[in-house]
Amino acid sequence: MRELKNKNESVKSVIMKNNYLKLVLLVMIISVASCKDEELPAPMATATPASQVITSGETTAIALSSDINGTTFSWTVVQTGVTGAIPGSGTSIAQSLTATGSGSGTATYTIIPTANGVVGDPITVVITVNLAKVTYLADVKPILTASCTPCHLAGGANPNKWDEYTPTKTKISLIIDRVKREPGATGFMPRNGTKLSADKIAVLEKWVADGLLEK
Numbered sequence: 003m004r005e006l007k008n009k010n011e012s013v014k015s016v017i018m019k020n021n022y023l024k025l026v027l028l029v030m031i032i033s034v035a036s037c038k039d040e041e042l043p044a045p046m047a048t049a050t051p052a053s054q055v056i057t058s059g060e061t062t063a064i065a066l067s068s069d070i071n072g073t074t075f076s077w078t079v080v081q082t083g084v085t086g087a088i089p090g091s092g093t094s095i096a097q098s099l100t101a102t103g104s105g106s107g108t109a110t111y112t113i114i115p116t117a118n119g120v121v122g123d124p125i126t127v128v129i130t131v132n133l134a135k136v137t138y139l140a141d142v143k144p145i146l147t148a149s150c151t152p153c154h155l156a157g158g159a160n161p162n163k164w165d166e167y168t169p170t171k172t173k174i175s176l177i178i179d180r181v182k183r184e185p186g187a188t189g190f191m192p193r194n195g196t197k198l199s200a201d202k203i204a205v206l207e208k209w210v211a212d213g214l215l216e217k
């Protein structure tokens with residue numbers, strides 16, 4: 003009788019153990035399944051516009067968005083022939099860029115989106131920074147009014163007025179010829195004055211190359 007009871011007891015405990023293992027297994031399956039449910043999607047970043055061409059000294063205007071609300075963005079940048087680009091974060095890239103060379107430069111931003119701790123694929127935005135064009139009002143007129151005063155200014159006796167756009171534009175090759183002569187040489191301008199610096203003469207020459215714009 004005692005022996006039977008023991009046997010019963012051990013059968014019972016085997017069944018209990020089995021049930022216990024089943025339960026553990028079930029809990030494991032459920033937790034693995036729920037883990038899968040919680041796997042969050044990676045955000046996909048969009049830059050608007052996707053690239054930009056600006057003039058040296060202007061500010062970039064790139065808006066960053068993604069398919070997931072609350073995405074944050076951070077970026078790194080590689081600049082060539084440009085200064086002013088710096089790494090940062092936010093939902094827009096607004097940086098004032100300046101070309102450093104004699105031609106245009108680029109700034110290439112690599113933007114990384116993050117949403118709910120999930121990091122998405124990086125995207126790149128290339129900004130081309132063109133040199134500003136030389137214009138009469140911004141660049142040429144200040145040089146000529148400072149150096150050719152008082153003779154060539156409106157109101158003076160000389161018929162050639164360099165503080166006016168049209169006569170200056172018409173005679174720009176004569177102007178460049180005269181300012182390139184050496185002081186003391188016949189026809190050197192500014193008459194009895196100091197020779198213009200090389201960078202000022204370069205501005206006059208670039209004005210021609212850029213198309214003799216007024217502004």
Ligand code: HEC
Binds near residue numbers: 149160177194195198
């Ligand atoms: C002190 C007065 C004076 C100053 C300053 C002066 N000029 Fe003259 N410029 C003259 C006179 C006078 C003439 C006419 C004689 C001549 O052609 O050399 C002249 C003539 C010229 C001519 C020839 C125009 C033509 O139609 O042939 C050019 C070009 C010129 N000047 C450019 C300049 C420039 C550029 C500056 C300033 C960087 C300048 N001048 C400063 C007095 C001056």
